[in-house]
Amino acid sequence: MGRYIARRLIQVPLVLVVVSLMTFLITRATPGDPVQIMLGMQTSKEAAEAMRKEFNLDRSLPEQYVLWLGKVVSGDLGRSIRLNDPVTTLLAERLPVSLQLAAAGMAFALLVSIPLGVAAALRRNSWIDYLCTGYTVAGFAIPNFGLALILIYVFSIRLDWLPITGIGTAEQLSGGVWTYVKPFIIPAIALGMLQTAILTRLLRSSMIDVLSQDYMRTARAKGLMPATVVVVHALKNAMIPFVTMAAIQFGYMIGIQVTIEYIFAVPGMGSAVLNAVVNRDFPVIQGFTLVIAAFFLFANILADLLYALLDPRIRY
Amino acid sequence: MSTASPSPAAPYRIPSSLALAARQFPRHRLALVGFVCLLAICLAAALAPWVAPYDPVQIKLGSKLKPPSWEHWLGTDHFGRDVFSRLIWGGRTSLSVGALVVAFAFTIGVPLGLASGYFGGRVDNLLMRLVDAFLTFPPLLLAVALVGLLGPDIQNVMLAIGLVQAPILARVVRGSTLAVREDVYVTAARALGARPTRIVLSHILRNVMSPIVVQLTVVFAAAVIAEASLSFLGFGTQPPQPSWGRDMSEARRFLADAPWMFMAPTGIIMLCVLSINFLGDGLRDALDPRAWRTRRRLADGEG
DSSP states (O other): OHHHHHHHHHHHHHHHHHHHHHHHHHHHHSSOOHHHHHHOTTOOHHHHHHHHHHTTTTSOHHHHHHHHHHHHHTTOOOBOTTTOSBHHHHHHHHHHHHHHHHHHHHHHHHHHHHHHHHHHHHTTTSHHHHHHHHHHHHHHHSOHHHHHHHHIIIIIIISOOSOSSOOOOGGGGGGOHHHHHGGGHHHHHHHHHHHHHHHHHHHHHHHHHHHTSHHHHHHHHTTOOHHHIIIIIIIHHHHHHHHHHHHHHHHHHTTTOHHHHHHHTOOOHHHHHHHHHHTTOHHHHHHHHHHHHHHHHHHHHHHHHHHHHHOTTOOO | OOSSSOOSSSOOOOOOHHHHHHHHGGGSHHHHHHHHHHHHHHHHHHTHHHHOSSOSSOOOGGGTTOOSOSSSTTOBOTTSOBHHHHHHHHHHHHHHHHHHHHHHHHHHHHHHHHHHHHHOHHHHHHHHHHHHHHHTSOHHHHHHHHHHHHOSOHHHHHHHHHHHHHHHHHHHHHHHHHHHHTSHHHHHHHHTTOOHHHIIIIIIHHHHHHHHHHHHHHHHHHHHHHHHHHHHTTSSSOTTSOOHHHHHHHHGGGTTTOTHHHHHHHHHHHHHHHHHHHHHHHHHHHHOHHHHHHHHHHHOSOO
């Protein structure tokens, strides 16, 4: 186990180097000059040169990459060309926002998928099972921004229950939990819909699988309460693939927020990358993609660990 | 020999696996519905100049933000353009991006997956680490970044989505190739001295074709949603060209006054993706002989 974790952790920097190299090459191989975008067309040659020098853009490509990588190792992601702030400062602003949104989306996915998946598996071919199937099928088909617009239309415009833009901020916490949670509801549902569909389907099928096992019959024959049988014997086992999938999906959620951030004007990681791409803000693009990729990799490792932790049969 | 009795002379032609699958497919009712819907959407898009009742880009401010009526089935937008006509024309972009992405993913992903799965070893390791690196990028963000860097142009949209989907397909193909690599017929072909290219192309490819086809429907659905997302964010189709995603983005400003403006594109995207998903499910069953027997038993007594 320890050796397996160590091996996986050693791979992380390797994959990150490949990822950063790819980002680097893509940004440099495509047209667009950050300095020109930043300073505009009418600047003097000297000013442009000075700026290029400042951001090492006058050096050869291998030099640029090695310089950047060297700084990253010591925790310095460089400075934004556009905003002139350190990339780490920007990250400190954006990452918590994205994490909150991702957590809200995942919370919604778990809240819906666990009861729905279990109920559908227990009552196969009943109305709840059909509801579950319909829900997952729709969840796979609807684009999250379309769902967001529908929810805004119904709950913000028609019913006027929920705010149209923004998500909760830490300051709102002083106004009570509800003021903080309220703005999260629509973005969370829109963002978590696909994950809900994936997780519900997974839990339903793994529940059905577990329910047909011999030990379920034994548990029932022992005269255990039906609720105990379902929760302790069935759900606990069915949760193993579920938890792993939830961890993997959580790793994805930071990266798929772009459209939701765009609709709700949320200053998250996605919109930062979007702006950086438009402005060719190389340090920001590289720094942010690195963090997003690292987040995804660690979520995957966490998924593997949870798998081994929950299922004693699995040994790495 | 009499013609009535089953004669050994009358050759019984074993139906090809494709013919069997074609016979199997319509049994999956939802898949058939999906197929028909998708066909209808494709035809409407292809025949847009004849099917669409109005010009999709012509501005008529006199009839702006009109709710659905007999004249305008799905209402009009803020420039007085017919929403229904824009949906039909917008389908051209979405569906052609979908088709091109499928073609792109196929030409890149399948050879890579086959090579990786069949040859294994160092080739496999190198290719799969590359795929891993690609897959650590969130797909949509990667596509947005690529289009943002290359410029918002339909070819770049296609390329960006294709580059995101190809590695996923490659991984699926690799997995299936690994599964059949050690099958008896492959060993037999190898023992007969067939060259690797021949083994891969005429023995392995044939047998991993069904997961490929099923995955391609997934790719198509993902491409339709990705194109809509990119256009929604302003990185895809540019106005005034009709586009499902772009039109939804415009509709955001008129949520209260003209809800049909966002509902129509949302609905058509859902219908399109649902149809593709059902089609994929049907193909999965039709192409997998193991799934036939149970279905047959359940459906009717026909042999």
